[in-house]
Amino acid sequence: MAPPDPAAVPRGGSFASRLLNWSTWAVLAGLFVVSLRQTGFDVEALTSGTQDFVRFFGRLVPDWTALPQIWRPLLETLQIAYLATLMGTLLGLPLIFLASYNTTINGPIMWLARSVLTVLRSIPDLLYAAILAPILAPGPLPGVVALTVFTMAVLAKLASETVESIDPGPLEALRAVGAGRNRVIVYGVLPQIAATMTSFVLYIFEINVRASVVIGYVGAGGVGFLLLRYLNFFDWGGVAALIVVIFAVVLLIDLLSVWARSRLI
Amino acid sequence: MTTSTSPIPPTPGHVVRTRWLLGIAVVAMLALAVLALVTMNLPAWSRVQSGLERNLVPLLRGFVNPAWHVFELASTSMLETMFMAVIGTTIGGILAFPLSFLAAGNLLGGSRLALPGKGLLVGVRTFPEILLAIIFVAAAGPGPTAGIMAMGIHSVGFLGKIFSDVIEGIDAGPNEAIRAAGGNALHVFMFSVVPQVLPEFASNLLYRFEINLRAAAVLGLVGAGGIGLPLIQRLQFRRWDEVSMFLLVIVTFIIVVDTLSSSVRRRLV
Numbered sequence: 001m002a003p004p005d006p007a008a009v010p011r012g013g014s015f016a017s018r019l020l021n022w023s024t025w026a027v028l029a030g031l032f033v034v035s036l037r038q039t040g041f042d043v044e045a046l047t048s049g050t051q052d053f054v055r056f057f058g059r060l061v062p063d064w065t066a067l068p069q070i071w072r073p074l075l076e077t078l079q080i081a082y083l084a085t086l087m088g089t090l091l092g093l094p095l096i097f098l099a100s101y102n103t104t105i106n107g108p109i110m111w112l113a114r115s116v117l118t119v120l121r122s123i124p125d126l127l128y129a130a131i132l133a134p135i136l137a138p139g140p141l142p143g144v145v146a147l148t149v150f151t152m153a154v155l156a157k158l159a160s161e162t163v164e165s166i167d168p169g170p171l172e173a174l175r176a177v178g179a180g181r182n183r184v185i186v187y188g189v190l191p192q193i194a195a196t197m198t199s200f201v202l203y204i205f206e207i208n209v210r211a212s213v214v215i216g217y218v219g220a221g222g223v224g225f226l227l228l229r230y231l232n233f234f235d236w237g238g239v240a241a242l243i244v245v246i247f248a249v250v251l252l253i254d255l256l257s258v259w260a261r262s263r264l265i
Numbered sequence: 266m267t268t269s270t271s272p273i274p275p276t277p278g279h280v281v282r283t284r285w286l287l288g289i290a291v292v293a294m295l296a297l298a299v300l301a302l303v304t305m306n307l308p309a310w311s312r313v314q315s316g317l318e319r320n321l322v323p324l325l326r327g328f329v330n331p332a333w334h335v336f337e338l339a340s341t342s343m344l345e346t347m348f349m350a351v352i353g354t355t356i357g358g359i360l361a362f363p364l365s366f367l368a369a370g371n372l373l374g375g376s377r378l379a380l381p382g383k384g385l386l387v388g389v390r391t392f393p394e395i396l397l398a399i400i401f402v403a404a405a406g407p408g409p410t411a412g413i414m415a416m417g418i419h420s421v422g423f424l425g426k427i428f429s430d431v432i433e434g435i436d437a438g439p440n441e442a443i444r445a446a447g448g449n450a451l452h453v454f455m456f457s458v459v460p461q462v463l464p465e466f467a468s469n470l471l472y473r474f475e476i477n478l479r480a481a482a483v484l485g486l487v488g489a490g491g492i493g494l495p496l497i498q499r500l501q502f503r504r505w506d507e508v509s510m511f512l513l514v515i516v517t518f519i520i521v522v523d524t525l526s527s528s529v530r531r532r533l534v
Contacts, residue, residue, distance in 0.1 A: 020532055024467050032355045038408045039490070056404035081303040086298050089463035105286040123512070126395060127493075130500060131508070134318040135310040195440055210393040217399065218497070221306075227396075231403055243400070247479040251391045 036093045062244050063237025070226065070245055076096075077222035078249075080143045080215070081208040087144070088151025091202050095156040097185055100163035102171065105181070113156075120153035123210045126218065133219035140221030147208050154207075159193065166192040199264045202257045209253050213246050316434030319460070320505065327509025335507045338495060339514040346491035348523070349484070350477040353413045357420025357477075358470050364421065372432060372458070383429070390422030394480055398489040409490030416477050416484070426475055431465040432458070468533045471526045478522055482515050 035041075095113055097103040104110035128146035136142040171188040179187070216224025223246065230238035366372055368382030397414035403412050439457035448456070485493020492515065499507045 017532070020529075024529060024533065028351075028355070028467075028470070030280055031351045031510050035351040039345060039352060039413070041352050041410055041413055053404050073338050076305065079305055080453075083298055085296060085300050090276045118520060119516055120522070122479075122516045124479040124483045126486060127496075127515070130483070130497060131324070131512075133498060134503065135316050135324070137316050141307055141313070142307050214393055214395040214399070214487075217395070227399065229401070239400075239403075243396070246396065247391055250393070251387070254387075254391065 001138060009186060019236075037199070046193075053085035059236040059239060060240040060243070062241040063235075064241055066230075066235075066238040066241045067245075069238075070223065070242060071222040073216070073226050074245065075250065076140055078209070079217070080222050083144050083210040084147030084212070085201060085205045085208050086150055088148040088204070089155060091148065092152035092155040092159075095152065096159045098161060099156055099160040102168065103151060103163060103181070103185055104188060115155050118154050120149060121157060123150075125150040125182045125207075126215060129211075129215040129220035130218040138219035143212060143215045145212060146220060150211070151204050151208060153185075154204055155197075155200055159197050162193050164191060164223075176238045194230050195264045199261045202264075203260050206254055206257050207249055213250065267281075272473060286412075296357045306493065320503065320522075323503075323505035324351055324509060325375050327506035328444045330506065331510040331513055332504075332506040333510070335495075335499075335510050336462045340518075342492035342495055343482075343514050346481045346485075346493075347518070348479060349409050349413050349491050350474060350481040354414030354470060354474045354477050356413070356417035357424050358466075359471065360417070360421045361424035361428055362466075364425045365432060367431035368425060369432035369438070371435070375451065379429070382425075386418035386422050386425040386429070388422075388484065389418060390426065392417035392419065395483065395487060399487045407488035407490075412480045412481065412491060413490060416480055419480075420473055420477060427469045428462070428466060431469070432464050434455070435461045440513030445524065464533050471530050475523055475526050478519060484517070 019210060095117065097115040098105065098109055099117060104113070125147060128149055129143055132142035132146050136145060166189060170192070171184050173182045174188045212222050212226045214227075216222040216226070217228050219225070223242065226244055227239065230237075230242060268427050341465050355361050364382060364386065367378050368386055370376030370379040391451045397418055398412050401411035405414075435458060439461070440453045443453050443457055481491050485491040485495070488494065493513065496508065496511045499511065515518050
């Protein structure tokens with residue numbers, strides 16, 4: 001065996017990259033210390049409060065007679081997540097292509113699409129729900145709209161990165177035989193991104209299920225409303241039963257989705 | 266010449282089959298959506314219309330003419346929110362570091378030995394963090410501590426998974442080289458594993474921080490500290506011009522932090 005070329009042996013990166021690495025850690029450590037002071041995060045209170053904490057969790061014994069009350073809101077939760085994922089995907093499709101440099105119409109439109117997506121994406125899903133609940137009347141409607149907007153923004157961001165990294169060959173071939181932008185997208189782009197996009201949609205569905213479980217807390221429909229009611233009435237048995245059901249449903253959907261995603265790519 | 270058929274060959278059988286399956290899947294999905302819409306408890310259109318007129322219009326007007334008198338309150342609350350995210354992310358990172366080694370098959374000497382660690386991380390990740398925050402607020406009272414704990418615990422599940430994936434992807438060469446030169450397990454860990462995973466860990470910590478900043482901005486909606494609390498009070502009293510100011514501060518802050526953080530991440534890895 002030939003001895004390795006000394007120049008090819010990795011030496012832990014350049015000086016600049018090592019400096020950046022260590023200065024990042026230093027900045028993070030400094031921020032942590034400042035944050036501890038500013039928020040008044042009290043480790044002592046945490047340890048002295050442990051008894052209350054343990055007592056609280058001791059009361060969380062599931063009361064299974066609450067189950068018949070849970071099913072309908074739970075179904076609504078899943079319906080919200082499903083509808084929002086479906087509608088967000090359909091509405092997000094055109095945005096994906098407008099925001100990718102190789103399928104967009106022109107520069108300014110691409111820039112506009114990207115800016116809108118950046119702003120939409122910077123608002124957390126629960127905040128959309130909290131704002132839309134008083135506007136659209138409390139119930140599942142604000143939940144569906146909130147998660148639809150969120151799905152649209154996240155999907156378009158993820159998928160446009162995929163579109164920008166596809167093989168340009170088929171696109172050129174289609175353009176060479178006279179295909180317009182729409183035909184290029186349908187026959188050149190979509191077949192290349194279909195599997196990855198399905199995987200993204202499933203991933204966003206997982207996120208939406210988690211979100212739709214809690215948006216009821218701010219009045220946007222689903223099982224979160226029930227949680228608020230149980231907590232307000234100190235119905236710990238109901239709270240515990242609800243937590244177990246939510247855990248089981250979210251875990252089941254996650255496992256199914258992860259399995260499906262692993263088959264796709 | 267007797268062959269005068271079309272120059273286009275017939276569509277292959279498996280393509281036709283795939284098209285049919287795809288069509289059936291699309292119809293099934295749309296049918297499910299219609300079923301959901303019909304059974305759902307949707308409000309009457311007149312109710313929605315009056316809500317839009319009374320609330321959406323003032324909210325949009327607020328973006329053009331935001332209430333500057335709450336700017337200071339909004340920015341200090343947003344800063345506090347960021348500090349919460351910093352602590353939550355750090356706690357998550359510190360706890361995830363040892364756990365990730367228990368969930369990495371290559372260092373334990375067999376992927377089966379990593380299953381308990383992986384299972385634990387999946388269990389932790391399953392709980393939505395807002396749900397954790399709601400429970401912690403009920404258990405320990407409202408305030409940032411409940412929110413930070415919720416964020417920290419949820420981050421452990423996320424970071425532990427990513428960290429263990431990073432560890433499983435390292436190059437085994439340096440490990441062997443150190444062992445061949447007489448190094449023990451600690452040497453391998455210190456001089457091969459840690460230098461290889463550290464930049465990826467830092468990058469993912471920053472990424473998680475971006476996610477946690479968004480999460481921290483809504484924790485206050487359930488009483489767990491940060492900008493969400495003053496925001497939901499203004500939502501309840503329909504002070505739309507002040508809500509707009511809060512939204513502007515949140516969006517600007519998050520976009521700036523995201524941009525900074527992702528430019529550092531690009532250079533790290």
